[in-house]
Amino acid sequence: xxxxxxxxxxxxxxxxxxxxxxxxxSRSVLNTLFxxxxxxxxxxxxxxxxxxxxxxxxxxxxxxxxxWVDTFCRAPSPCKxxxxxxxxxxxxxxxxxxxxLTALGFVLVMWFRxxxxxxxxDSVSRVYDETTLRTSRLPMGFFDRNPAGRxxxxxxxxxxxxxxxxxxxxxxxxxxxxxxxxxTILIAVASPWFVPFWFLLAGxxxxxxxWNLPVLRAERREMALRRSxxxxxxxxxxxxxxxxxxxxxxxxxxxxxxxxxxxYLEQRFRALGIFVRFSLELYAVTAVAFLATGLAGxxxxxxxxxxxxxxxxxxxxxGLSTTILQAFFEWLGQFxxxxxxxxxxxxxxxLPIEPGARLPATARFRTGHPIEDAGAIARSARxxxxxxxxxxxxxxxxxxxxxxxxxxxxxxxxxxxxxxERLAVVGRTGSGKTSLVxxxxxxxxxxxxxxxxxxxxxxxxxxxxxxxxxxxxKYRGLLAYITQEPAMFLGSxxxxxxxxxxxxxxxxxxxxxxxxxxxxxxxxATDAEYAHWLExxxxxxxxxxxxxxxxxxxxxxxxxxxxxxxxxxxxxxAVDPRSEEILTRATEEFFIGKTQIVIAxxxxxxxxxxxxxxxxxxxxxxxxxxxxVLPEFGSVELVEVPFRKP
Ligand SMILES: Nc1ncnc2c1ncn2[C@@H]1O[C@H](COP(=O)(O)OP(=O)(O)OP(=O)(O)O)[C@@H](O)[C@H]1O
Ligand SMILES: [Mg+2]
Numbered sequence: 300x301x302x303x304x305x306x307x308x309x310x311x312x313x314x315x316x317x318x319x320x321x322x323x324x325s326r327s328v329l330n331t332l333f334x335x336x337x338x339x340x341x342x343x344x345x346x347x348x349x350x351x352x353x354x355x356x357x358x359x360x361x362x363x364x365x366x367w368v369d370t371f372c373r374a375p376s377p378c379k380x381x382x383x384x385x386x387x388x389x390x391x392x393x394x395x396x397x398x399x400l401t402a403l404g405f406v407l408v409m410w411f412r413x414x415x416x417x418x419x420x421d422s423v424s425r426v427y428d429e430t431t432l433r434t435s436r437l438p439m440g441f442f443d444r445n446p447a448g449r450x451x452x453x454x455x456x457x458x459x460x461x462x463x464x465x466x467x468x469x470x471x472x473x474x475x476x477x478x479x480x481x482x483t484i485l486i487a488v489a490s491p492w493f494v495p496f497w498f499l500l501a502g503x504x505x506x507x508x509x510w511n512l513p514v515l516r517a518e519r520r521e522m523a524l525r526r527s528x529x530x531x532x533x534x535x536x537x538x539x540x541x542x543x544x545x546x547x548x549x550x551x552x553x554x555x556x557x558x559x560x561x562x563y564l565e566q567r568f569r570a571l572g573i574f575v576r577f578s579l580e581l582y583a584v585t586a587v588a589f590l591a592t593g594l595a596g597x598x599x600x601x602x603x604x605x606x607x608x609x610x611x612x613x614x615x616x617x618g619l620s621t622t623i624l625q626a627f628f629e630w631l632g633q634f635x636x637x638x639x640x641x642x643x644x645x646x647x648x649x650l651p652i653e654p655g656a657r658l659p660a661t662a663r664f665r666t667g668h669p670i671e672d673a674g675a676i677a678r679s680a681r682x683x684x685x686x687x688x689x690x691x692x693x694x695x696x697x698x699x700x701x702x703x704x705x706x707x708x709x710x711x712x713x714x715x716x717x718x719x720e721r722l723a724v725v726g727r728t729g730s731g732k733t734s735l736v737x738x739x740x741x742x743x744x745x746x747x748x749x750x751x752x753x754x755x756x757x758x759x760x761x762x763x764x765x766x767x768x769x770x771x772x773k774y775r776g777l778l779a780y781i782t783q784e785p786a787m788f789l790g791s792x793x794x795x796x797x798x799x800x801x802x803x804x805x806x807x808x809x810x811x812x813x814x815x816x817x818x819x820x821x822x823x824a825t826d827a828e829y830a831h832w833l834e835x836x837x838x839x840x841x842x843x844x845x846x847x848x849x850x851x852x853x854x855x856x857x858x859x860x861x862x863x864x865x866x867x868x869x870x871x872x873a874v875d876p877r878s879e880e881i882l883t884r885a886t887e888e889f890f891i892g893k894t895q896i897v898i899a900x901x902x903x904x905x906x907x908x909x910x911x912x913x914x915x916x917x918x919x920x921x922x923x924x925x926x927x928v929l930p931e932f933g934s935v936e937l938v939e940v941p942f943r944k945p
Contacts, residue, residue, distance in 0.1 A: 324638055331645045334664045335422040346414045347473070353407025354477040355484070356400045361615045362489050363400065365608035367393045381608075412470040420466040423641075427458055429664045430644050436652040439742050440702060448531020453647055456526055457640040464637035472634055475627040482616050482623070489612035490605050496595065500588035500617060504624045507580045508631065515577065518570040519636055523643070525566045529559040538840075574632070581628060585621045592617050654744060655759035655771035671770075689719035689894035690753035690777060690863035692739070697748035699738045707746065708734045710917045718863075721887070721895040723905040723925070725932055726914035732898045733783060735914065736866050739896075740775060752777045752864060779862035783869045783898075785849040787841025793833040795841075796856050805859050807833060813855040816889060819848070847875065854886075864894045883907070905929065 336343055366381035370388065380386075388396075434450070442450075464472070479501070486497050536543060536552045543552055596613060599605040605613075649666050652658070657671035697712040708731045716722050724732045737743050739750060741757045750756065756767050757774035769777075787795055796810050805813075811829040814820070820828060841849045857865055867886065883904050886895070899905050911928040913921040921928045 324642060325645075327649060328638070328642045328645045331426060331648060331664065332641060335425045336418075338425075338663075339418050339422060342418060343415070346411050346418065349407050350411030350415065350470075350473065351477045351480065353404050353409075353411055354474065355404075355481045356407065357404030358478070358481050358485055358616075360397055360400050360404075361612050362485055363393065363396055365489055365606075365612035367608075368611060369606050369608035408474070412474070415470045415473065416467050419469050420462070423461050423465040425663065426461065426641065426644055426648070427454070429662060429666075430454075430648045432658055432662055433650065433652055433666070433668065434647050436656040436658065437647075437650055438653045438744070439737075441650065443701065446531045446535070448534045449527050451534065452523075452527040452530055453643055455530075457523065457643045460640035461637050461644065464633050468630070468633065469637075472627075472630040475623055475630060478623050479620075479627065482620060486613060486616050489616075490609035492599055492605050493592065493596075493609075493613035493617075496588065496592040496613070497617065497620070499591065500585065500620060501624065503584035503588055504581055504628060507577070507584055508628045511573075511577045511580070514573060515632060516635065516639075518566070518573055519632075519639060522563070522566050522570055523639065525559075525563040529556065529563055532556055532559055578625070578629070581625050585624065589617060589621070653759075653771070655741070655757055657770065657772070671772075688863055689717075689892055691718050691751075692716040692864065692894060692896075693749070693751040693754070694739075695749040697735075697738055697750060698746040699734060699743060700746060701734075701743060708917045709738060709745075712748070712917075712919060714912065714919070714922070716894055716896070718894055719892050720910065721897060721908040723908035723911045724896060724898045724914060725900075725905060725911060725928075726920075730914040731917040732914055733868055734917070736780070736868055736896065736898070739866070740778060740780065741771065777862055778864045778866060779857040779860040780866045781850070781853045781857050781868060785841070785846075785853040787837055787844065787849055787852065789839045790837060791833065792835040792837055792852065795837050795852060796833075797859060809859065810855075813858045814851075816858060817851045817854045819851050819855065854889075858889055862893075864896070865890045866896045866898075868898045869900065879903075902929075 366385050367388075367390075369381050370385070370393075381388075385393075431454075483494070483497065487494050532552075532555060536556070543549060592613065596605065596610050600607060600610055648664070652668055657669045659671055662668070662670060692714070693716075694712055694714040697709050697714075698707055699709040700707045712735065724735065726732055734743075738745050739752070741750070741759055744759070751767070752774065754767065755769045755774060755777070757771050758768040759771060793807070793810060796813070797805050807830065810833060811826055814829055814832070815824075820832070837844060841852075844852070857867075865886075879901070880903065886897075887907060895908075897904060897908055905911060906925050906929070908925060910923060911921070911925050911932070912919060913928055913932050921931060
């Protein structure tokens, strides 16, 4: 199969995996919008009132002019006397009235526009914040299934569609709605005869819109769907640029991007063609309604049923309405796009979060997710009281798989680790070592079995014995983790060292001490040099640090966390042998008294542990002291690291 066909199949598969919508906004979408506006509901209603009064004042100028014209007529002519309110009005009075209406209308309309734009921008940014709160608590499986690019699309282009309309042009759109309402009232005031023509015009426009609606919606959604694979591919390529270049595969990646982009552009042009056709159809029906009004209007004036001023008003409104209706239905399209954006954000907003996780008490939207009580934050500031103490780990008949359709990666693990024990975990690649840690952290739901740390279970929504359950957050606070792929974030080295900074944290002195203990700099480095490093600007994913440096920072972070259990997953695989030896010895010293789970492929690390757990295909093959397990596990599986004394 050619690369091209393969990529297009991949693109299609990606598209299919994206959510498809039914074309009707669900109640939950409307509820989300309602919740977004709720805190400012009274202001919203007041501004809407200001807006409609403003528009009526501005448009009423037309009626006043009609009455003014009629005062110039002499009977018997196709004129009617203006209402008694205007009897005795001279030219100057009409001019004053027109001026006053214009000024009032202008002030009210501006007030409305600025007010509603600011209020809406605030309201929709609430949707963004609330979605972020929940997305950061979604189960790990969600991130496995959804490529980063797809998640990014929701937070970039979908949200942008929402903000682009709600953060500004929404005022314009609402204004058009006001115009349509105001015009209906004012045409009726000028002459009820024209009301049917006005409804005919509006009805025809609406008919064209309804006729085109399914295809317009489908085209827009297709466009949103075709945008994400390109973004996903771009993000992935940017991350893997080093590998792509090393293998000289730039062409494949640019070709694939071109293919995905072409698919998007092709859809964009298709959609554009359909929008143009829609506009033309609106013009055509408007012309027909206009003609009908003109002919009927002439007859009505001839019969003396309508005054000349009245005819003038009706024509002015119908002329104006051509543009307003067109703009209204075109805006309706943009509005739909924004609503599709809300719908897509809303989907993430309402996904179930990780079992046992809670939203912070600051969450405002009621989406049925459990909320943490405010006091819990203070209580969980530092877990692992009795610093320096280890905790026991108890694992019984543990089964886990990553997804329903995947095989079990842990199959009936039974394990008891004593407080302060150092347990090495060995096994071939893919044997389930990291998975065991993921289960310990309750990062993925376990299929069966029991996991306890310090005698406590994580409260993940299942019944735990009375007094033995800890909230997920507190439970995880018992464990410190140096992952196989150290996670670093954009920010200073200081921020990277204390990710829990918001809940109180370490002082610079403590941070420097920790860095010094892992020998981040040469032994002779001064405190000033270290202090300088705390300011170091770490780039995204720690790009500007070496793999070993990242591991050292993570090690320091772990030291600062001071949790009773420390998990080191290949924590020293990227540092040079000398640093590794230092670190391995140092971990024995740093974490003395703490329970340690050390996953390593190197003999030197494993040998010094109290016991060795040998995993094979997710089962325990052997568990015992190193001299018993290691000969059988075989030196072939472990790497001997040469070490020279400095
Ligand atoms: N997020 C995931 N989704 C689906 N399957 C996974 C996931 N993570 C790991 N696996 C699978 O689970 C099995 C065990 O993987 P695990 O990461 O636990 O191995 P490991 O022993 O840590 O290997 P290594 O020494 O290479 O780090 C592997 O077959 C792997 O493909
Ligand atoms: Mg692993």
